[in-house]
Amino acid sequence: MTDRSFSPVLLVGAGRMGQALIQGWRRANAFPFSDLLIRTPSQKPECDAAAAEGAALNPPDADLANVRTVVLCVKPQKWREIAPAYDAVLPKDAVIVSVLVGTRAADLEARFGGRRVARVLPTTGVARAEGVTSLYAADPEARARAAALFAPISAVVELEREELMDAAGAVSASAPAYLYAFTQALEDAGVSAGLPVEAARTLARGTIASAAALMAESGAEPADLIAQVASPGGTTRAALGVLTGEGGLEPLLRDAVAAAVKRAQDLAG
Ligand SMILES: NC(=O)c1ccc[n+]([C@@H]2O[C@H](COP(=O)([O-])OP(=O)(O)OC[C@H]3O[C@@H](n4cnc5c(N)ncnc54)[C@H](OP(=O)(O)O)[C@@H]3O)[C@@H](O)[C@H]2O)c1
Known part of the structure; x- marks a missing residue:
């Protein structure tokens, strides 16, 4: 049976990687886009295409109450600024899946009100549903949700220690x-x-x-x-x-x- 315990999914940031993820999920038919919510400051072609298939574009805070997984896809310099607003509105059991290079799980957990965190580093090959994703999560449920979300679009390599994510990103994402x-x-x-x-x-x-x-x-x-x-x-x-x-x-x-x-x-x- 397909594991959809990750949905609804909130994608925060639809730059190069965010749009590659949307493309890959569509190509792999990973989950219905009626279960996808996207927050993007500017209009993006992939977001418009996803919205045409049922995704919610820039939904109000009230619509985030059922989100199970947040894919944080902004620049490392940006996330601290936006985290408090999400901490205030997301359900406590939402899992944060961070695509950020470098940023540590403990920092993310602290800024997102103690919510469970998984870290992933995908390659841009996810756009063709042929990427590779490095994954680290201390929490089993966070790991399972991130793996289920990225497995349809990439080979997932789970790492036991967070320190290895920097090396994994250097030989894969980069x-x-x-x-x-x-x-x-x-x-x-x-x-x-x-x-x-x-x-x-x-x-x-x-x-x-x-x-x-x-x-x-x-x-x-x-x-x-x-x-x-x-x-x-x-x-x-x-x-x-x-x-x-x-x-x-x-x-x-x-x-x-x-x-x-x-x-x-x-x-x-
Ligand atoms: N590119 C890769 O191959 C790769 C691989 C692995 C990991 N990553 C990681 O992925 C993350 C994103 O990288 P990227 O290459 O996709 O960068 P990017 O193209 O600059 O995308 C970042 C996006 O964040 C959006 N953003 C800014 N403020 C926001 C807000 N308040 N709410 C929602 N979205 C907001 C920006 O929107 P606007 O365009 O409207 O300003 C922009 O499109 C980075 O942390 C990077 O470390 C990237």
Whole structure:
């Protein structure tokens, strides 16, 4: 039986991630949008589309009395300002599911009147119902509601300790951007090697998209997939010698992930 213990759902904030969640829930048919309430200061296309399917757009406080799960999807700098107004009107047994990077569960609990909190860090792939979500919650009911809400749109990775959320975000929520940066760099390298810009774009983007799909579909280890492409003494091995050499991808990504973790810790305050 489908677990709908999370609904009605209140989405607070419909920026890039909030709209990606709406898209994903629609695509996955995760729950009827008559059970979705959205608070957004400005008009957003995805919110209008959800409203056309029954979602309540900017409902008055009185309509929040039955909300079971709040998905908090504003910037880390914003949530403290808006929490007191929600604390005053939400039911005491509502669960707060925070999408915020860095912000600690204990801070959220305190500002939301002791309500139970789950923390999630989804990737933007949730828009296609193909994301990955890191999840931490000390409370079993909060964990169950967050898992039920995110499972239709992502693979959910539950973490036992909250400290791990910063590392999880650094290798997951932030990582689509690393891949896009890699793609851009590969295109630029192609142009430097003499390719026309358009050819470099098509070759780099198409190759990365199909290689990622192959990795997902085959379930093979990256090392085995590398072996399929790189024969000893060949051109790919020559390139991998640079990528895996001193100052190559491994130390570079270790530093990049460490920088993202440090920033999450700074945001936690
Ligand atoms: N983007 C990602 O890949 C990603 C991944 C994991 C986690 N996150 C987390 O997700 C959160 C949102 O990120 P984002 O990228 O979606 O940022 P964003 O695009 O800036 O969205 C934030 C939204 O919050 C809205 N907002 C501001 N004040 C509000 C209020 N009082 N009530 C309701 N909504 C309000 C803003 O509305 P207006 O547009 O009308 O000003 C804006 O659309 C952040 O905490 C981030 O750490 C993001």
